[in-house]
Amino acid sequence: MNDMTPIQTTLKDWETDQEVRWCPGCGDYAILKAVQRTLPMVGADPKNTVFVSGIGCSSRFPYYIESYGFHTIHGRAPAFATGIKLANPDLDVWLVTGDGDGMSIGGNHTMHILRRNLDCQIMLFNNEIYGLTKGQYSPTSRVGTPSPTSPIGSVDRPALPCAFALGAGARFVARGYDVSKDLPEVLIAAYRHKGAAFIEIFQNCIVYNKDRFDDFIAKAVAADNQIMCRDGEPLLFAKNTKGLSLDLKTLSLKVVPVLDGDWQAAGVAVHNPRNRGLAHMLIEMPFGAFPMALGVIYDDPAPTFESAVIAERASLIAGKTADLGKLLSKGQTWTVPESSDAHGLMD
Structure with a gap:
């Protein structure tokens, strides 16, 4: 989250002169517009904003x-973002x-930026397929997904990005989808969170999935x-005719x-995004028997990585004067006299 003074912008201020080039109908177009609508809402400043990506x-x-x-290298965007x-x-x-970029080749980097809690917004577009490399199944593809690398259907059990994020120590986990009217709401919450905010965005691949x-x-x-899922609101769905309740016997x-709209009598739970256990249950609900949990599922801030690094630097330099020559000569050093026989040293 940017701590600088919010400024007024419009969606047009965040559009470039570049031709937007994705496949016609790709969900990325909708996500792009959602982000460009969100940035003015939070008062972001283009001069202080950086977008970092990997490959895909x-x-x-x-x-x-x-x-x-x-635009960096495959799976390594978190390393660049950390340096920035x-x-x-x-x-x-x-x-x-x-x-693919964030959960396969970049899974290790994703894990570490989350556990370190670098203050940034991480948007993982999940289309459950490798789109750029022509439709191979990805780490999140469902069992049975046909593809060039799984012609009779993938047998891999898919990774759950949000479960991965929680397991890696993420302090903010949310879900949305490309054409959702609620996506800006989720992005605003991520922006306001101080720390690593992980948002899984389901995205339609019009060609391969x-x-x-x-x-x-x-x-x-x-x-x-x-x-x-909204903080303090009952976990209702199906036009408020159904809800989620906590079974205390099975936890x-x-x-x-x-x-008749009486969710309290039905025992419907109220969403608490600071409850990590509830977050795990919402994320791992088997779809079909349960609805898909969207919105801000977990939001419990903790000290950020960069604040710890800055504090450590400050403590190390407190009361000291910078002296590069002294630093270079510290430790195992030696001086070669000018009269030394260079040929002799080679013998």
Whole structure:
């Protein structure tokens, strides 16, 4: 989160003169507009904003945001983002990655930026496929996904990005999807969180994994198959006719009917994003028997990595005068006399 004074901008101020180039119908277009709408809402300043990406379809993002940007190397965007934030902690850093870039080759880097709690917003676009490299199954592809590398269906059990983030020590975990009207709300919450904010965004790959998320996004089923998590609000879905209740015997969630809108009598739980256990249960609910949990699922700030590094630097230099010559001569050093026989030293 940027601590500098908010300024007034419009969506147009965040658009570049570059031609936006994704496949027609790609969900990335909707995410781009959601981000460009969000940045004016939070008072972000283009001069103090940096977008960092790795490799993949999502990684075109820095070209299309009128701010500073780095299109880096496969899976290593977190390392660049860390260096940027340590060099200038006042910068507002956004990291853009995908399910392949961030969960496969970059999984190690994703883990460490989360556990360190670097103050940045991490958007992981999850289309459950490798789009840029022509449709191979990815770490998040569902069992049975057909692809060039799994022609009769993938047998891999998919990774859950949000569960991975929680396991890595993330202090903010959220979910949204590309065309959701609620996506800016989630992005605003991520921006206001002080620390690493991880947002998984389900994104439709129109070419290689079309309509993959229609089982909970399609208009006909959305009300029954998704639940929006908001702090202090009951966990209701299906037009408030169903809710999630905590079964104290099994310490797990269960779906309960809600009669006449009386969610309290039904025992529906109230969402508390500071409850890590509840966050795990919401993220790992088996879809089908349960709705897909969206919104801010976990939000419990902790001291950031860069604040600890800055404090450590300050303590090390307190009361000291910089002396490069003294530093270079410290430790195991020796002097070669001018009269030394160079040839003799080689013998």
